Amino acid sequence: MQKKIVTISRQYGSGGRYIGKKLSEKLGIPCYDEKLIDMVAKESGFAQDFVAEKGERMTGSLLFNIASSLSYANNVFSGNGVSLQDEIYFIQNKIIKDLAEKGSCVIVGRCADYILREREDVLNVFIHADMASKINRAVTYFGITEDQAPALLKKKDKARSNHYKYYTDQDWGMASNYDLSLNSGALGIDGCVDVILKALEEIK
Amino acid sequence: MQKKIVTISRQYGSGGRYIGKKLSEKLGIPCYDEKLIDMVAKESGFAQDFVAEKGERMTGSLLFNIASSLSYANNVFSGNGVSLQDEIYFIQNKIIKDLAEKGSCVIVGRCADYILREREDVLNVFIHADMASKINRAVTYFGITEDQAPALLKKKDKARSNHYKYYTDQDWGMASNYDLSLNSGALGIDGCVDVILKALEEIK
Numbered sequence: 001m002q003k004k005i006v007t008i009s010r011q012y013g014s015g016g017r018y019i020g021k022k023l024s025e026k027l028g029i030p031c032y033d034e035k036l037i038d039m040v041a042k043e044s045g046f047a048q049d050f051v052a053e054k055g056e057r058m059t060g061s062l063l064f065n066i067a068s069s070l071s072y073a074n075n076v077f078s079g080n081g082v083s084l085q086d087e088i089y090f091i092q093n094k095i096i097k098d099l100a101e102k103g104s105c106v107i108v109g110r111c112a113d114y115i116l117r118e119r120e121d122v123l124n125v126f127i128h129a130d131m132a133s134k135i136n137r138a139v140t141y142f143g144i145t146e147d148q149a150p151a152l153l154k155k156k157d158k159a160r161s162n163h164y165k166y167y168t169d170q171d172w173g174m175a176s177n178y179d180l181s182l183n184s185g186a187l188g189i190d191g192c193v194d195v196i197l198k199a200l201e202e203i204k
Numbered sequence: 205m206q207k208k209i210v211t212i213s214r215q216y217g218s219g220g221r222y223i224g225k226k227l228s229e230k231l232g233i234p235c236y237d238e239k240l241i242d243m244v245a246k247e248s249g250f251a252q253d254f255v256a257e258k259g260e261r262m263t264g265s266l267l268f269n270i271a272s273s274l275s276y277a278n279n280v281f282s283g284n285g286v287s288l289q290d291e292i293y294f295i296q297n298k299i300i301k302d303l304a305e306k307g308s309c310v311i312v313g314r315c316a317d318y319i320l321r322e323r324e325d326v327l328n329v330f331i332h333a334d335m336a337s338k339i340n341r342a343v344t345y346f347g348i349t350e351d352q353a354p355a356l357l358k359k360k361d362k363a364r365s366n367h368y369k370y371y372t373d374q375d376w377g378m379a380s381n382y383d384l385s386l387n388s389g390a391l392g393i394d395g396c397v398d399v400i401l402k403a404l405e406e407i408k
Contacts, residue, residue, distance in 0.1 A: 128380045175377050175385035176332045180399070183383040191406030195384070198402040202395030
């Protein structure tokens with residue numbers, strides 16, 4: 001594979017974001033994570049925090065979100081009758097497609113695997129881990145207490161799963177959506193990076 | 205990881221069985237696939253074909269199978285009131301645990317990932333592929349016509365999925381059930397073998 005585009009989807013606390021960063025450093029190509037949020041915020045005019053939250057997570061019940069995308073009830077619509085969440089998705093969609101067109105890169109989250117599904121030069125990766133490893137990362141790096149962690153992890157992943165389902169009609173975390181899924185709890189962060197590098201060598 | 209135990213679950217037509225065989229050859233360790241069916245047939249006294257079919261696939265509707273395991277209605281019970289399907293599962297369960305205890309090996313299918321879930325020296329792998337690659341393999345190696353292939357592939361995987369759900373209460377093909385999931389359509393058979401070898405090097 002000449003051009004290297006890697007998308008990384010990940011469970012909260014699995015270290016997927018960090019794996020994306022390390023991978024991009026090893027490959028000497030850009031990693032779009034916070035940078036992508038900046039670009040969407042700039043393009044849309046929304047605040048970064050709002051983009052970070054709405055661009056990947058479907059908070060509240062799925063039914064509520066579906067209902068809100070069909071009506072003006074909750075006042076989160078832009079001037080053209082599209083929900084703000086949808087507007088962010090459309091802008092992300094365009095920016096991710098442009099980035100992939102431009103050159104090799106790593107893109108973390110944001111349904112990039114689905115958005116780039118028609119390209120043949122993309123390796124789609126999913127990072128997950130056992131609950132104990134995720135709690136350990138969340139407590140160490142995100143300042144969350146051990147008591148809070150299990151419920152928070154579940155909530156974050158539920159919101160990502162709902163968001164993914166809503167925009168892709170696919171089940172988040174199903175192995176068949178990705179070329180490579182890795183348990184960072186078993187393989188370690190550097191182990192995951194090395195296995196992804198190996199897969200990039202092998203890809204047809 | 206000193207001892208190498210690798211379980212391989214796979215979609216029908218993904219080449220998972222062949223990947224298991226090649227991997228075991230590279231590692232110089234036994235691969236239990238047909239050999240495992242022989243062992244279960246010998247231990248249970250059932251015919252090989254019956255073990256091959258019932259030991260991994262839940263044919264008919266899931267509800268029918270659940271119902272049949274609760275009653276004597278369909279005359280598929282052994283003398284001790286356990287359904288023949290359950291009896292095969294229990295024997296497989298014991299044989300797989302004994303094999304893992306004995307030494308390094310590759311075990312293909314048969315819920316081995318779940319059966320060995322309490323061991324820490326196991327790498328669980330899931331092999332899948334895009335529909336076109338699976339049809340190609342099914343037509344080339346299993347003597348199936350291109351017209352028959354899509355429905356047959358779906359039926360075989362549905363039966364495996366139902367069987368897995370029934371005995372493990374987990375969803376077959378969810379990335380989080382495995383340490384490593386690979387798309388053999390993208391990575392190729394030899395590519396998958398090499399990525400698994402890399403993961404075995406990295407595992408903690």
